[in-house]
Amino acid sequence: MIGSGGIEGELARRARREGLVALSISRSRVYRNVAAVLARRDAAGLRDGMQFTYRNPARSTDPAATLPGARSVVSAAWPYGRSSLGQTPSVIARYARRDSYGELRERLARLGEVLEEAGHIVRVVADSNALVDKEPAVRGGGGxxxxxxxxxxxxxxxxxxxxxxxxxxxxxxxxPRGRMTGCGSCTACIGACPTGAILPEGAVDARRCISWQLQKPGLLNADIAEAMGVRVYGCDICQEVCPYNRRNAEGEADALAQLEELAGILRTGDAELLGHYSHLYLPGRDPSVLKRNALAALGNLGGGPAAPRALSLLSTWVDSDNPVLAVTAARSLERLAGSSKE
Ligand code: SF4
Ligand code: SF4
Known part of the structure; x- marks a missing residue:
């Protein structure tokens, strides 16, 4: 909790005005505990080529590597949960339906002006390889x-x-809040993850995590393609079942509406698709990853009313010049035809 006086009080007032929540302040330190965790997970193969804060742990676990002379880290969060309710496309994870990080960055920049106006130097870091941002936030008691x-x-x-x-x-x-983890004895997300990607001690195995696999180029593994459901980017399952997110619960998606969204992605030209989703991480800025995922998702629409059109759409892609798209379409066709017979 931040007091009402001084520069800290002004930060709290500005954060509220910006719609930021869970404001916290911690001392800038080298986070050796996190560096050890990253090294352990990397050695266990859980990273699966993921870059992010794994890329350069010496940097990402030391705020002073980003700002020499750093003394404090101010952490804040922007809640996208309610504002994403009912927003299309539902085949995209909720944080990614809009440029949530862009909005956060702008708000943090305006919050940082409180410090700049007092003559201090600031570096805003959000969705970046530069900092393990949860650690200072937890140390400051934000969450x-x-x-x-x-x-x-x-x-x-x-x-x-x-x-x-x-x-x-x-x-x-x-x-600090007194405890670092907020789950107690709950294990709902571990049981709900369709691929068993959530391991003890808060680790996720990227090799099995749908969210990461949908961002990687190349062919999707068959088990991921089957388990991913009707998704094109991200996976919200382990958030949707979390008791902390009850107030942000979203109703069941409609298969025909999802079919429309997938068909829309497939008929959009690459340049337009890239422009529309410029805020998403796409390897090599290659929008065909989204098309691959849309083709894989079509195979999971099930044997209901969306099936006939999904089957005909898939059959037009099996001859694609792009071998990844052609194979993905063929595999989805087989999967969907199988579930349509059931
Ligand atoms: S994002 Fe999806 S696949 Fe990844 S851990 Fe959560 S539920 Fe499992
Ligand atoms: S569902 Fe939420 S509270 Fe329960 S274990 Fe998972 S993250 Fe923790």
């Missing part, structure tokens, strides 16, 4: 680590994006 590897905050759960302001200002740290 908790969760078993599904995400960060949760009181009242908003894990449907938040989180960012940091690294500064040379010596701010008064906020109090």
């Amino acid at each position: 908790w680590y969760l078993k599904n590897s995400l960060y949760g905050v009181p009242a908003h759960g894990s449907m938040v994006v989180i960012g940091s302001i690294i500064t040379d200002a010596a701010l008064t740290p906020t109090r």
Whole structure:
């Protein structure tokens, strides 16, 4: 909790005005505990080519590597959960339906002006390889680590994006919450993950995580293609079952509406698709990853009213010049034809 006086009080007022939640302040430190966890997970093969904060742990676990002379880290979250309710496309994970990180970054930049106006240096870091942002936020008591590897905050759960302001200002740290994890004995997400990707101690095996696999180029493994459901980017399952996110619960998606969304992605030209989803991480800025995922998702629409059109759409893609798209379409055709017979 931040007091009402001084620069910390002004930060709290500005954060509220910006719609930011779970504001916390911690001292800038080298996070050796996190560096050890990253090394352990990397050695166990859980990373599966993922870059992010694994790319350069010496940098990502030390705020001073981004801002020499750093003394404090201000952490804050922007809750996208309610604003994403009912937004299309539903085949895209909720944080990615809009440029949530872009919105967070702008808000953090305006929050950082409080420090700049007082003559301090700030670096805003959000969705970047530069910082393990959950660690300073947890140290400052903003929220908790969760078993599904995400960060949760009181009242908003894990449907938040989180960012940091690294500064040379010596701010008064906020109090830690007393425990680092917020799950207690709950294991709902572990049981709900369709691929068994959530391991003990809050680790997710990227080799089995649908969210990461949908971002990787190349052919999807058959078991991922089957388990991914009707998704094109991201996977919200381990958030939807989380009791912290109850107030953000979304109803069942309609298969015909999903078919429309998938067909829309497939008929959109590459340049337009890239422009529309410029805020998403796509390897090599190659929008064909989205088309591959849309073709794989068509195979999971089941034998209901969406099946006839999905089958005919897939059959037009089996001759694609792009071998990944052609094979994905053929596999989906087989899967969908199988479930249509059941
Ligand atoms: S994002 Fe999906 S696949 Fe990944 S851990 Fe969560 S439920 Fe499992
Ligand atoms: S579902 Fe339960 S175990 Fe999983 S993150 Fe939420 S509280 Fe933690």
